[in-house]
Amino acid sequence: MSRCVAEGWLHLEAAREIFEIAGLNYDEIKVQAAKRRFKAVPLGLTASLTLKNSVKNVTSSNVVALIPGSKRADEYIIYMAHWDHFGRNPALEGDRIFNGALDNATGTAALIELAEAFQKLKRPPLRSIVFLAVTGEEQGLIGSEYYATHPLFLTVKTAAVINMDALNIYGPMKDITVIGYGLSELDQYIEAAAKESGRTVNPDPTPEKGSYFRSDHFPFAKQGVPAVYPSSGTDHIEHGKEWTLAKRDKYTAENYHKPSDEFDPSWDLSGAIDDLRLLFKVGYRLAMESSFPNWNKGTEYKAKRDADMAAVHK
Numbered sequence: 450m451s452r453c454v455a456e457g458w459l460h461l462e463a464a465r466e467i468f469e470i471a472g473l474n475y476d477e478i479k480v481q482a483a484k485r486r487f488k489a490v491p492l493g494l495t496a497s498l499t500l501k502n503s504v505k506n507v508t509s510s511n512v513v514a515l516i517p518g519s520k521r522a523d524e525y526i527i528y529m530a531h532w533d534h535f536g537r538n539p540a541l542e543g544d545r546i547f548n549g550a551l552d553n554a555t556g557t558a559a560l561i562e563l564a565e566a567f568q569k570l571k572r573p574p575l576r577s578i579v580f581l582a583v584t585g586e587e588q589g590l591i592g593s594e595y596y597a598t599h600p601l602f603l604t605v606k607t608a609a610v611i612n613m614d615a616l617n618i619y620g621p622m623k624d625i626t627v628i629g630y631g632l633s634e635l636d637q638y639i640e641a642a643a644k645e646s647g648r649t650v651n652p653d654p655t656p657e658k659g660s661y662f663r664s665d666h667f668p669f670a671k672q673g674v675p676a677v678y679p680s681s682g683t684d685h686i687e688h689g690k691e692w693t694l695a696k697r698d699k700y701t702a703e704n705y706h707k708p709s710d711e712f713d714p715s716w717d718l719s720g721a722i723d724d725l726r727l728l729f730k731v732g733y734r735l736a737m738e739s740s741f742p743n744w745n746k747g748t749e750y751k752a753k754r755d756a757d758m759a760a761v762h763k
């Protein structure tokens with residue numbers, strides 16, 4: 450099948466309107482589309498589009514640090530966070546600087562904190578730990594895609610990738626969210642670490658946003674490397690779930706990808722510290738083992754991993 454001439458994203462409201470113009474009911478088709486025997490339904494509409502593009506080439510870098518393993522230095526655990534945001538927009542009135550304080554200065558700070566914690570261990574773990582600050586995430590996962598397809602350390606020897614993108618700024622949570630929960634055996638490591646601190650693990654509360662495909666772990670998944678994106682939980686110890694989700698929605702509406710994503714002294718980072726302790730344990734345990742956690746059966750990334758592992762670990 451040939452690809453569309455133009456591809457893009459639609460807001461839900463716009464999609465509903467298009468279905469209506471075509472005389473179709475969006476909700477009905479959506480239910481049908483979830484069924485195995487669904488066949489695509491032509492909309493019978495045409496559209497005229499004009500796209501105006503200008504291209505500017507810029508150079509940017511991924512930043513990589515490594516703590517060599519004490520026994521199996523050629524096997525790796527990667528912690529990752531994107532360091533870029535949107536720079537400046539001179540067309541804006543007032544504040545033109547995109548600080549990206551939450552997205553993703555928090556993740557970048559976490560990377561540095563984790564590196565320091567691993568560095569402070571009396572003895573480095575058996576496997577090497579890689580700290581990867583990738584660029585160009587906001588422009589389409591460019592830095593992570595580049596690394597995953599031009600890896601410094603063999604992807605087949607990379608046991609796991611843990612991505613951090615916007616930490617918890619709302620305080621301690623009873624749970625931790627895992628974007629990509631159910632996809633790989635990495636879940637069990639996160640569950641075990643969460644249990645130790647009396648926390649639970651939950652899947653993404655808003656999977657319709659497609660978060661698994663929208664941050665830097667995804668290019669690794671495509672290369673078969675088990676990759677997760679643990680994110681802040683949603684069940685606040687004091688205020689509960691609704692409160693947390695409302696806070697998150699407010700951030701998304703008012704500050705996400707805007708110059709107003711700025712540090713606020715009212716942030717409560719204690720929950721982020723809980724999350725980082727948990728992620729440290731996950732990485733440490735993985736770095737002390739010789740096993741390679743795999744994707745779960747039925748996952749689209751498993752075939753590539755199985756083939757790569759079979760070729761190398763004969």
Ligand SMILES: [Zn+2]
Pocket residue numbers: 531552553586614615
């Ligand atoms: Zn981000």
